[in-house]
Amino acid sequence: MDLHQVKIGVLGGGQLGKMLAQSASRLGLHLRILDSDKQFPAGIVCRDFLEGDFRGFDDVLFFGEGCDVITIEIEDVNLDALKILESKGKKIFPQPSVIEIIKDKSVQKTFYQEHQIPTAEFNIYEGKAEILNAIESGDIAIPFVQKAALGGYDGRGVQVVNCVEELELLMDTKSVIEPKVNIDKELAVIVSRDVDGNMKSFPMVEMAFDPQANLVNYLFCPSHCTEKQQNDATVIAENLASRLGIVGLLAVEMFLDDDGNILVNEAAPRPHNSGHHTIEACVTSQYEQHLRAILGLPLGETTLKSASVMVNLLGEAGYTGKARYQGFAECLELSGVYPHIYGKEITKPNRKMGHVTICDEKLKVALQKANFIKENLKVIS
Numbered sequence: 001m002d003l004h005q006v007k008i009g010v011l012g013g014g015q016l017g018k019m020l021a022q023s024a025s026r027l028g029l030h031l032r033i034l035d036s037d038k039q040f041p042a043g044i045v046c047r048d049f050l051e052g053d054f055r056g057f058d059d060v061l062f063f064g065e066g067c068d069v070i071t072i073e074i075e076d077v078n079l080d081a082l083k084i085l086e087s088k089g090k091k092i093f094p095q096p097s098v099i100e101i102i103k104d105k106s107v108q109k110t111f112y113q114e115h116q117i118p119t120a121e122f123n124i125y126e127g128k129a130e131i132l133n134a135i136e137s138g139d140i141a142i143p144f145v146q147k148a149a150l151g152g153y154d155g156r157g158v159q160v161v162n163c164v165e166e167l168e169l170l171m172d173t174k175s176v177i178e179p180k181v182n183i184d185k186e187l188a189v190i191v192s193r194d195v196d197g198n199m200k201s202f203p204m205v206e207m208a209f210d211p212q213a214n215l216v217n218y219l220f221c222p223s224h225c226t227e228k229q230q231n232d233a234t235v236i237a238e239n240l241a242s243r244l245g246i247v248g249l250l251a252v253e254m255f256l257d258d259d260g261n262i263l264v265n266e267a268a269p270r271p272h273n274s275g276h277h278t279i280e281a282c283v284t285s286q287y288e289q290h291l292r293a294i295l296g297l298p299l300g301e302t303t304l305k306s307a308s309v310m311v312n313l314l315g316e317a318g319y320t321g322k323a324r325y326q327g328f329a330e331c332l333e334l335s336g337v338y339p340h341i342y343g344k345e346i347t348k349p350n351r352k353m354g355h356v357t358i359c360d361e362k363l364k365v366a367l368q369k370a371n372f373i374k375e376n377l378k379v380i381s
Contacts, residue, residue, distance in 0.1 A: 008031050144177055192292070229262065307359070320349070
């Protein structure tokens, strides 16, 4: 079949869907997107946008019947419909079985344990009462981290408990409980894997998190890690991709602890925030690579063309309303600066409104420019 006649369906029309659509357009590929509102980021750039609920059985089944290949930009999709579509011969990547493992953090962590993927120690509890009982019995020690098994994203669904007074913040939901790891660095590796099991990984990135929003503030590549640490992290990520048998992209977020251990935090079976910089900084972007993998095309080179920093543009605290971008022109005066405004009309505190990638021959210079952008480019209303 002519690949330019293949209908590629994407469940989710946020910023990841937008950037997938932009990459598909450049390659002349036919992308269809399902989400609830054409005003979402992908609706601005995708001409074949169907309004519907990617969590709804009927909408996903109807949408998928009109596609040849189906993929996702978010894990919280209707798996029952995807399994039926798969049984009818539709190509679904990542596979529903992989999404099922990853969308539930308790299942995801158990998979790591069963397949000898290094990760922090953990226990699973059904709700707040069980967690409090485990604290009282001494099975959980403070400080610890609570992660909601389902529904967490963009900093939501994670609660760090540093003291007894913060126990009132516990979520009353099925949760993974981990001891608070002494983190030296937070890292990520994105792996691409095709239907034949061939893999290529992007260079490891190092991330800096906003402690209040629990979101990536910025990331940079190359990381400050040793060559051995970078190689070890890549081996771990590729091993996980192989164990899952995933087709497409797998973004693997990891911790480097104070003792030098690399531990998998969590994974996402799709393009990811930690790979935005690849659009300008790598020979092949993560979005094009995902499309190549799910369509059976040769995987592209992942070589880093220049040092890069990616700054997330989050809605400023205290502002909710029609988005305005303060300091935009001043940031464009800098060379090697590539803004990506997602097109979300309304800003809210800590909402992802865009990102900026900065490329330079020297990482130190790119970081200096990134600091200027963080201080001067503000999303207000």
